[in-house]
Amino acid sequence: xxxxxxxxxxxxxxxxxxxxxxxxxxxxxxxxxxxxxxxxxxxxxxxxxxxxxxxxxxxxxxxxxxxxxxxxxxxxxxxxxxxxxxxxxxxxxxxxxxxxxxxxxxxxxxxxxxxxxxxxxxxxxxxxxxxxxxxxxxxxxxxxxxxxxxxxxxxxxxxxxxxxxxxxxxxxxxxxxxxxxxxxxxxxxxxxxxxxxxxxxxxxxxxxxxxxxxxxxxxxxxxxxxxxxxxxxxxxxxxxxxxxxxxxxxxxxxxxxxxxxxxxxxxxxxxxxxxxxxxxxxxxxxxxxxxxxxxxxxxxxxxxxxxxxxxxxxxxxxxxxxxxxxxxxxxxxxxxxxxxxxxxxxxxxxxxxxxxxxxxxxxxxxxxxxxxxxxxxxxxxxxxxxxxxxxxxxxxxxxxxxxxxxxxxxxxxxxxxxxxxxxxxxxxxxxxxxxxxxxxxxxxxxxxxxxxxx
Numbered sequence: 001x002x003x004x005x006x007x008x009x010x011x012x013x014x015x016x017x018x019x020x021x022x023x024x025x026x027x028x029x030x031x032x033x034x035x036x037x038x039x040x041x042x043x044x045x046x047x048x049x050x051x052x053x054x055x056x057x058x059x060x061x062x063x064x065x066x067x068x069x070x071x072x073x074x075x076x077x078x079x080x081x082x083x084x085x086x087x088x089x090x091x092x093x094x095x096x097x098x099x100x101x102x103x104x105x106x107x108x109x110x111x112x113x114x115x116x117x118x119x120x121x122x123x124x125x126x127x128x129x130x131x132x133x134x135x136x137x138x139x140x141x142x143x144x145x146x147x148x149x150x151x152x153x154x155x156x157x158x159x160x161x162x163x164x165x166x167x168x169x170x171x172x173x174x175x176x177x178x179x180x181x182x183x184x185x186x187x188x189x190x191x192x193x194x195x196x197x198x199x200x201x202x203x204x205x206x207x208x209x210x211x212x213x214x215x216x217x218x219x220x221x222x223x224x225x226x227x228x229x230x231x232x233x234x235x236x237x238x239x240x241x242x243x244x245x246x247x248x249x250x251x252x253x254x255x256x257x258x259x260x261x262x263x264x265x266x267x268x269x270x271x272x273x274x275x276x277x278x279x280x281x282x283x284x285x286x287x288x289x290x291x292x293x294x295x296x297x298x299x300x301x302x303x304x305x306x307x308x309x310x311x312x313x314x315x316x317x318x319x320x321x322x323x324x325x326x327x328x329x330x331x332x333x334x335x336x337x338x339x340x341x342x343x344x345x346x347x348x349x350x351x352x353x354x355x356x357x358x359x360x361x362x363x364x365x366x367x368x369x370x371x372x373x374x375x376x377x378x379x380x381x382x383x384x385x386x387x388x389x390x391x392x393x394x395x396x397x398x399x400x401x402x403x404x405x406x407x408x409x410x411x412x413x414x415x416x417x418x419x420x421x422x423x424x425x426x427x428x429x430x431x432x433x434x435x436x437x438x439x440x441x442x443x444x445x446x447x448x449x450x451x452x453x454x
Contacts, residue, residue: 018429020402021441023419024448030282030322031420033450035443037270037286038092039064039263040295041436042226045072045118046200046233047261049126051098052081053204054237056258058098062090063263067435068116075123076101078109079130092439103177105131113138113169115366115407115435121150121193124173125201128159131177137170141407144168146364149186149194156184157205181205181253189215190364192223195249196230202251203239213247220247222361223337229294236261264290267297269437271342272413273447274300274320278309279349279421281322284447289318299336306331307346326350333390334358337365340391341410344373345417347393348382360389366435367406376403376415380422400424409435416444 044064049072051058063069073083073096081101088095111127113120113136120138127134137143148167155161157179163171181202188194195213202209213221221227231241231249237259240252270286277284290298291313301318304311308323328350333340337359347354362369370386377384380403383396400423403415409432419425433440 018431020426020428021430023403023416023425023427024445025423025425026276026280026420026448027423029280031276031280031284031448032282033447034285034287034317035273035447036091036288037265037273037443038066038437038439039090040266041066041068042118042229042295043233043263044069045116045122046196046230047259047263048072048076048083048096048098049122049200050233050237050256051259052076052079052101052126053129053201053256054100054258055255056100058258059260060096060098061088061260061262062092063096064266064436065093066438067114068118071112071114071116071119072123075111075113075119078111079123079127079134080104080106101126101130103129103131105177108133108135110135110137113142115139115142117145117191117193117365120145120147120169121191121197122200124150124154125179125197127173128154128157128175128179129177129201129204130175133172133174135170135172139407141367142169146190147171149188149190150197153184153186153194153198157181179205181207181209183210183212185212185214187215188213188221189219190361192221192226195221195227199227199230199234199241199249199251203234203254203256205253208253209249209251211249211251222334222358223296225294225296225335232294264293264295266436267293267295267300268338269297271297271300271339272417273443274304274318275342275346275417276420276447277320278304278307278322278346279326279417281324283319283321285317285319287317289313289316291316296336296338299339303331303336303339303343307350328352328354328393328395330355330357332358337362338410341369341373341414342417344377344384344391344393345414347391348377348384348398348418349421350393351395353392353394355387355392356390357387358389359391366408367411369408369411372404372406372408372411373414376411379403380418380425398422401426403427405429405432407432409433409437413440420448
């Protein structure tokens with residue numbers, strides 16, 4: 001079964017037709033069970049990038065294997081790094097062993113970014129450290145994602161970049177094998193990835209880097225836990241980073257220590273499964289939840305209780321028990337914007353109004369997520385509208401219909417959450433979840449079926 005073309009906020013060109021996936025419907029049955037999910041995309045791609053800059057071979061244990069991580073592997077291989085799959089103990093694929101990228105001159109290469117922000121933003125500063133021309137391009141939707149801060153930053157550091165004045169993909173970085181570094185000011189209000197991109201490569205700059213964020217209108221950097229993740233990973237690998245001054249990061253030049261690391265599971269991707277417990281009044285547990293983490297997904301511990309759920313972390317297992325009635329919320333998600341689609345899906349089935357704030361930057365994600373969420377919630381009978389920096393979602397009787405994904409993995413999983421309690425919801429292009437969680441359809445069906453048998 002296929003669907004007619006649908007509008008695609010934030011994308012360019014016509015939307016391809018995809019298969020429709022009937023969302024498993026739980027009805028009045030609580031969803032209960034336990035599961036783990038694959039490794040963190042954010043950590044996997046940071047470690048992969050730093051392995052290419054390290055002073056020796058590195059090993060990633062239990063990494064993510066998804067479209068985003070494959071794109072990062074392909075990008076680093078294009079720059080000359082050696083990436084090999086080796087047997088490991090993970091449930092979702094092999095380990096990865098990475099040999100650093102050489103600095104020798106090479107032929108021009110092309111890097112396909114897909115829709116991966118970590119590839120299109122993190123890899124160009126590393127490409128500047130090679131001695132070759134590297135052209136970056138991606139999916140049609142990637143060509144409208146903000147890139148100007150990275151392009152301007154590289155030019156300010158003396159790196160040649162050809163982008164025909166677009167400040168977006170496609171563009172070519174002309175690497176000379178060295179980047180001077182020094183002091184740099186950027187506006188990172190559009191994405192925390194603009195900060196992380198420069199910090200990750202900064203140890204290999206000749207003078208290191210002093211990076212300052214100066215946001216228009218005094219606005220801060222969104223999703224700051226992702227920047228803190230970058231800082232902590234760098235420190236873990238022996239890099240000297242000083243972040244004691246607000247909105248400033250000082251990275252000393254020096255080596256990136258070779259490493260052998262186990263990647264935490266992706267706590268953001270655990271979110272839809274935990275949300276299943278909330279919307280059905282069930283109980284879902286995720287073992288091996290880290291006691292301390294920089295992942296934005298750790299905010300589930302505060303977010304889900306706001307809906308009336310119970311949340312407990314005990315013995316390394318995070319358990320969420322859903323309420324009898326889901327209450328609306330008023331939440332500032334500025335530090336965890338990637339969780340917003342799942343949060344909005346819960347809001348759509350809540351008994352009282354909800355307001356989500358601090359997420360204007362989601363308009364520049366894989367799609368314009370604010371517009372997409374409003375369109376899809378309203379498409380199935382909901383009552384949602386955009387605000388300047390977020391969403392308002394009011395209670396309304398929901399009905400079945402086609403929930404469009406806009407090539408966005410988190411839009412697809414949001415539709416699955418709604419479909420648990422609204423019959424006859426079909427999600428267009430559930431396969432887009434392969435961006436960060438290829439196993440999603442199977443894990444979701446298994447969890448719902450397990451609940452039916454309870």
